[in-house]
Amino acid sequence: MIAHSVFFYIFSLIAIVSAVMVTVSKNTVHSVFFLILDFISISCLFIMIGAEFLGMIMLIVYVGAVAVLFLFVVMMLNVAEQKGQWFSSRWDGGTHIPVGLLVSLIIFFELIIVIGGWKYKPDLLNSLSINISTEVTNTRSIGNVLYTDYILLFQISGMILLVAMIGAIVLTYRERAGVKRQSYVKQISRERDEGVDLIEAERNKGVKIDA
Amino acid sequence: MDSYFSILLTEVYKILFLLVPVLVSVAMIVWLDRRVWAFVQKRRGPNVVGPFGLFQSLADALKYIFKEIIIPASSNKLVFVLAPIVTMTLALISWAVIPFGEDFVLADINVGILYLFAVSSLGVYGIIMGGWASNSKYPFLGAIRSAAQMVSYEVSIGVIIINVLLCVGSLNLSDIVMAQQNLWFVIPLFPMFVIFFISALAETNRPPFDLPEAEAELVAGYQTEYSGMMYAMFWLGEYANILLMCAMGSILFLGGWFSPIDIFPFNAVPGPFWLMFKILFLFILFALVKATVPRYRYDQLMKLGWKIFLPFSLFYVVLTSSFLIYFDLLPGK
Numbered sequence: 001m002i003a004h005s006v007f008f009y010i011f012s013l014i015a016i017v018s019a020v021m022v023t024v025s026k027n028t029v030h031s032v033f034f035l036i037l038d039f040i041s042i043s044c045l046f047i048m049i050g051a052e053f054l055g056m057i058m059l060i061v062y063v064g065a066v067a068v069l070f071l072f073v074v075m076m077l078n079v080a081e082q083k084g085q086w087f088s089s090r091w092d093g094g095t096h097i098p099v100g101l102l103v104s105l106i107i108f109f110e111l112i113i114v115i116g117g118w119k120y121k122p123d124l125l126n127s128l129s130i131n132i133s134t135e136v137t138n139t140r141s142i143g144n145v146l147y148t149d150y151i152l153l154f155q156i157s158g159m160i161l162l163v164a165m166i167g168a169i170v171l172t173y174r175e176r177a178g179v180k181r182q183s184y185v186k187q188i189s190r191e192r193d194e195g196v197d198l199i200e201a202e203r204n205k206g207v208k209i210d211a
Numbered sequence: 212m213d214s215y216f217s218i219l220l221t222e223v224y225k226i227l228f229l230l231v232p233v234l235v236s237v238a239m240i241v242w243l244d245r246r247v248w249a250f251v252q253k254r255r256g257p258n259v260v261g262p263f264g265l266f267q268s269l270a271d272a273l274k275y276i277f278k279e280i281i282i283p284a285s286s287n288k289l290v291f292v293l294a295p296i297v298t299m300t301l302a303l304i305s306w307a308v309i310p311f312g313e314d315f316v317l318a319d320i321n322v323g324i325l326y327l328f329a330v331s332s333l334g335v336y337g338i339i340m341g342g343w344a345s346n347s348k349y350p351f352l353g354a355i356r357s358a359a360q361m362v363s364y365e366v367s368i369g370v371i372i373i374n375v376l377l378c379v380g381s382l383n384l385s386d387i388v389m390a391q392q393n394l395w396f397v398i399p400l401f402p403m404f405v406i407f408f409i410s411a412l413a414e415t416n417r418p419p420f421d422l423p424e425a426e427a428e429l430v431a432g433y434q435t436e437y438s439g440m441m442y443a444m445f446w447l448g449e450y451a452n453i454l455l456m457c458a459m460g461s462i463l464f465l466g467g468w469f470s471p472i473d474i475f476p477f478n479a480v481p482g483p484f485w486l487m488f489k490i491l492f493l494f495i496l497f498a499l500v501k502a503t504v505p506r507y508r509y510d511q512l513m514k515l516g517w518k519i520f521l522p523f524s525l526f527y528v529v530l531t532s533s534f535l536i537y538f539d540l541l542p543g544k
Binding site for chain 1: 215287290320321322325326328329330332333335336339340343351355358359362365369381382510511
């Protein structure tokens with residue numbers, strides 16, 4: 001039990017410190033690295049309470065895919081070089097701090113409203129008395145409720161993700177002129193007759209091919 | 212307190228018992244890779260140091276250790292040093308869940324295959340960190356390429372794993388092997404095995420998908436600024452990852468520690484040896500591919516991953532699950 005709580009405190013300390021470092025660190029890429037560290041330590045906490053499936057999915061989805069794309073974008077945009085601007089919190093003479101404070105206050109009160117109106121399932125309040133069966137692995141038990149009781153919600157969230165994906169593609173897709181695309185079928189089905197042409201070149205004039 | 216200490220000691224002993232053979236075999240397969248490669252191209256390969264050149268990797272390692280580690284002045288030093296360490300660590304920790312035989316595994320966790328998948332998806336960070344921290348154009352381009360490549364092929368590997376899991380009904384690696392006692396999954400899921408093999412090539416940045424370090428375009432990709440032991444760590448991590456992918460392939464499709472036929476001379480060989488033979492077999496395939504196939508172009512690579520592998524493996528998921536439901540073969544009921 002001692003080792004358990006030692007590890008718990010280590011991981012939660014790392015999680016909190018790295019969460020603070022995400023906002024404090026001057027270099028944007030470092031912020032993303034701290035975010036990744038945060039994700040990893042939180043997934044360790046998940047594993048420690050026995051929710052190994054959630055922990056692993058957290059690693060695969062957030063660290064393995066989302067944060068990679070995040071890092072990708074931050075590196076490509078070269079936001080790291082704007083650290084001076086960000087940190088003096090000045091942008092063209094104005095300052096970010098009032099706006100930032102306002103937004104965070106609004107979010108804070110929204111959270112209070114949401115959590116204050118939260119209705120708990122009665123047996124959740126004395127959750128220590130709930131019988132947790134150790135026979136069924138938690139992958140199976142998540143599957144048992146996700147694909148039966150909550151199938152509609154599950155599919156709706158899938159739909160929302162699909163819509164978001166299509167939206168992103170529609171917003172960024174541009175038809176550009178003059179793009180050369182390779183078509184394997186075209187390449188392979190080319191015959192000698194259409195590929196090779198014998199052209200009689202006129203003297204001092206040459207041949208125009210692409211005409 | 213005493214019991215904690217003894218548990219710790221036994222665990223450390225077990226970990227050493229696992230890691231030392233893995234590291235030695237990494238050194239050996241580097242040699243094997245070069246020998247197979249040379250053999251295909253009618254060269255001799257490394258054959259001077261020791262019998263058959265077996266100690267070549269050792270000599271190389273010594274050379275790397277005594278070379279100077281150069282850290283570029285404009286690099287991000289901490290991240291620059293961390294990158295090879297991350298690569299190496301991630302390549303080694305995934306071996307914890309590989310079952311070498313029945314009850315012969317370091318950590319027999321419920322979600323073993325997810326753990327493997329998660330750790331291999333973290334592997335991209337070593338490369339991105341190295342490429343970014345070098346603060347130089349070629350490493351950065353290499354890192355960006357490899358990030359896109361590894362993320363793309365992970366998706367198809369994930370879908371392939373789903374195919375296998377449908378047939379097993381468990382995420383535990385030992386259960387996956389046990390489910391193949393009578394029929395290796397390579398037979399019903401052969402197309403998936405082929406796609407897994409090709410995706411594993413892409414995931415480990417092996418030729419023909421070694422675009423992150425395409426020397427004709429990017430010098431050495433993300434490794435350009437690295438030298439000495441730090442370069443060697445990238446290199447070792449890469450080969451440990453290749454071995455791991457081979458192990459994953461043998462566990463998912465080739466029946467792990469089981470012998471091909473359950474008759475006397477075969478089933479007398481202990482399970483771990485069978486797993487090693489299978490890993491070696493897959494690795495020699497990797498080496499043969501390296502020796503024979505030219506490098507892909509980047510757009511072809513992306514097209515292969517997203518437009519061919521992903522739809523096909525998704526289709527195969529539907530096919531597998533309909534087959535299992537129609538013939539009432541679904542496991543775990």
